[in-house]
Amino acid sequence: MSKTPLLEIENLHAKVGDKEIIKGFNLTINEGEVHAVMGPNGAGKSTLSNVICGKPGYEITSGSIRFKGKDLTKMSVEERAREGIFLCMQYPVEIPGVPTTTFLKHAVNAVRKHRNQPELDTMEFVKMVREEGKKLGIDADMIKRPVNVGFSGGEKKRLETLQMTVLKPCFSILDEADSGLDIDALKVVSEGVNALRDGQRSMLVITHYQRLLNYVVPDFVHVYADGRIVKSGDKNLALELEEKGYAEFVKEK
Amino acid sequence: MTGLLQDIKLFGEYIPWLQALRNKGRDSFEEQGVPTAKTEAWKYTKPRDLNADDFVFLPSNFLDELRAETTEACCCHHENCDCSGDCRHEDCGCGHHHDDSHECGCGGECHCHNHELNLNYGIPFDAYQIHFVNGKFIPIFPALPRGVEIITLMEAVLIDEAKEHLGKIAELDGYPFAALNTAYMEEGIYIRINKDVKLDKPIMLINHTEAGSKNLFCNLRNLIVLENGAEAELVEWYKYAGAQKSRYFTNIVNEIVLGKNSRFNHYKLQDEAYKANHVSLSFVKQKAEAEYRSFCLQKGANIGRNEIKVRLTDEKASAEVNAAYIMSGWATLDTTTNIEHLAPQTFSEQLVKGVVNGDARGVFQGKIHIAPDAVQTAGHQLHKALLLSDTAEIDVKPELEIFADDVKCSHGAASGELDERQLFYMQSRGIGREEAKQILIDAYLEDVISKIQNEAVRNWIKSAAQTEPVK
Structure with a gap:
């Protein structure tokens, strides 16, 4: 079976202000693959996800990122999202005054429009969100509240998962998706994530701990330290890391 | 001197008390003049355009003239189109605004400006409608329930109905445009809601301006009286169509008398053309336990000022004065309030919020006055603005004058920008940046x-x- 590359990152260097954070990062993710990037705190894991999504404040100094063969770095944040990139955030942003349903409807219709699909009317939309929300343990009351305002850590992650479910991205980045989750919430979120694994969609799981990878089992595991991948392997590498820690990969300062 | 003072013939000049009132207004305006940068109450809002000498007063038979002028001179006679006058075709010489794109799908076959009086402005709710075009009353009266009277101000003057209150609620000193309005007092309506009558739907007063290239000057003077226990709602809507480049001037004074235990909700949408001048003053006098609630959205005009002065003269009267403004370009939109607590246990609350873009300037001047007798009163005021550009400006002048003990008063002001983290979050979900801004x-x-x-x-x-x- 020939594999089609979805995301191709080559020799990427990126900095925030004057500080170089990503120093020669290479990674290719093919359709249907789930990759985990694990690394110690401060390795620049979040910078990686932000650079892929196009968050302002990061400067790519050299290297390239291609998505479905297109130069990703030339696209705006929203274009990347519409092309199918979804960032499940470590710290979802609160938006007071904007009901979650309103926010979701704008997002879903923006993406549908891009895919030349008809926009959903309110009835169709509410029905879809209710059904998908139910599977994630999100009740109708929660999505009437302003986006993430007053949500617990678990509720925020459920909402991130709901967004991922309704936007149907072909590539999802889970950035420390398990932080702040108790074991029950972790199961629910993982089930939501796994439901999207259909052999076509790809994922990049960025995590500090191995815990999440028990539920979202990766095809590949990479150790990320000091701005680049220092070791790659299969899911067993994650277990190894859990046991030995990152010490051997972190340079003595 | 300004072109705002001209000798024109007004209705009812033979009525001594009315003419005396007008003369008083004229004298007062002559003395005060158009405010300058030195006028304290106008230090942030500079109505420079009002010094022009090319203001035009419409004759009372203007409707006939307007129709005649346009049907003969206009080269754009197209019929049966859906553009409802919105298609603007540039400079064909007819004095109307056209462009050749015909995005409305009319293929150039539209009759955009036939000036047939079409008063169907798409009002999305049921209301008792009162129409003015270019500041002139259109004599169509809504069918009203018992106990409610709406007549023109000049009819009210003839039968002495208005004599008791007209010119007695509004002040002239310190209010040059109220003085000017008084000098030309003619157009406007008189609303009276009888004792204990509760109106079932809002009264809507629409002034539709279609000024062409002329700098029209129109004055509107309304007198609104709610007797004891009456309840009513008024919606004022200032809108325009056609040529937008006119620096026309709409000058409004409302005198509002609220009887004991009455309730009056006063809403307004100011959506004038972008070069227009709009100055509005509402003077409100409230008896015991009367409730006044107002909300004004300003989004049009080059200079727009909505000023409300409330006098809480008796115990337990309360006023809620809220407003919002949205602006860009070079506009100045001004919200000025003055709440006088003159009796014990009176209550007022104000929330004003603005969104300012471009080189525009938002102004809020809010005054709360608490008289020595007005104990156990509460007056709260908050202004907030969202600045969308580096060149947008807001000027805020809160004033508290408290001469009584045992009162609760507060004022606050805050300004901010859109939160980039929130914008990024929405964009990362596929929502376009402009759409995300609008959501925020x-x-x-x-x-x-x-x-x-x-x-x-x-x-x-x-x-x-x-x-x-x-x-």
Whole structure:
């Protein structure tokens, strides 16, 4: 079976202000693959996800990122999202005054429009969100509240998962998706994530701990330290890391 | 001197008390003049355009003239199109605004400006409609329930109905445009709601300006009297069509008398053309336990000022004065309030929020005065603005004058920008940046607009706030 590359990152260097954070990062993710990037705190894991999504404040100094063969770095944040990139955030942003349903409807219709699909009317939309929300343990009351305002850590992650479910991205980045989750919430979120694994969609799981990878089992595991991948392997590498820690990969300062 | 003072013939000059009132207004305006940068009450809002000498007063038979002028001179006679006058074709010489794109699908076959009087402006709720075109009353009266009277101000003058209150609620000194309005007092309506009558739907007063290239000057003077226990709602809507380049001037004075235990909701949408001048003054006098609630959205005009002066003269009278403004370009939109607590246990609350873009300037001047007798009163005031550009400006002048002990008063002001983290979050979900901004702006104004009690009016104002102002 020939594999089609979805995301191709080559020799990427990126900095925030004057500080170089990503120093020669290479990674290719093919359709249907789930990759985990694990690394110690401060390795620049979040910078990686932000650079892929196009968050302002990061400067790519050299290297390239291609998505479905297109130069990703030339696209705006929203274009990347519409092309199918979804960032499940470590710290979802609160938006007071904007009901979650309103926010979701704008997002879903923006993406549908891009895919030349008809926009959903309110009835169709509410029905879809209710059904998908139910599977994630999100009740109708929660999505009437302003986006993430007053949500617990678990509720925020459920909402991130709901967004991922309704936007149907072909590539999802889970950035420390398990932080702040108790074991029950972790199961629910993982089930939501796994439901999207259909052999076509790809994922990049960025995590500090191995815990999440028990539920979202990766095809590949990479150790990320000091701005680049220092070791790659299969899911067993994650277990190894859990046991030995990152010490051997972190340079003595 | 300004072109605002001209000798024109007014109705009812033979009525001594009316003419005396007008003369008083004229003298007062001559003395005060158009405010300058040195006028304290106008130090942030500079109505420079009002010094022009090319203001035009419409004759009372203007409608016939307007029709005659346009049907003969206009080269754009197209019929049966859906453009409802919105298709603007540039400079064909007819004095109307056209462009050749014909995006309305009329293929150039439209009759955009036939000036047939079409008063169907798409009002999305049921109301008792009162229409003015270019500041002139259109003599169509709505069918009213018992106990409610709406007549023109000049009819009211003839039968001495208005004599008791007219010119007695409004002040002239310190209010040059109220003085000017008094000098030309003629157009406007008189509304009276009888004792204990509760009106079932809002009265809507629409002034539709279609000024062409002329700098029209129109004065509107309304007198609104709610007797004891009466309840009513008034919606004022100032709108325009056709040529937008006119520096026309609409000058409004409302005198509002609220009897004991009456309730009056006063809503307004100011959506004038982008070079227009709009100055409005509402003087409100409230008896015991009377409730006044107002909300004004300003989004049009080059200079727009909505000023409200409330006098809480008796115990337990309360006023809620809320407003919002949305602006860009070079406009100045001004909200000025003055709440006088003159009796014990009176209550006032104000929330004003603005969204300022481009080189525009938002002004809020809010005064709360608490007289020595007005113990156990509460007056609260809050102004907030969202600045969308580096060159946008807001000027805020809160004033508290407290001469009594045992009162609760507060004022606050805050300004901010859109939160980049929130914009990024929405963009990362595929929502375009401009759309994301609009969502945040709508959310910003949500709390002040939600203070509009009437749901239909609230939805109407909300959708008006979501429509981009003319740049």
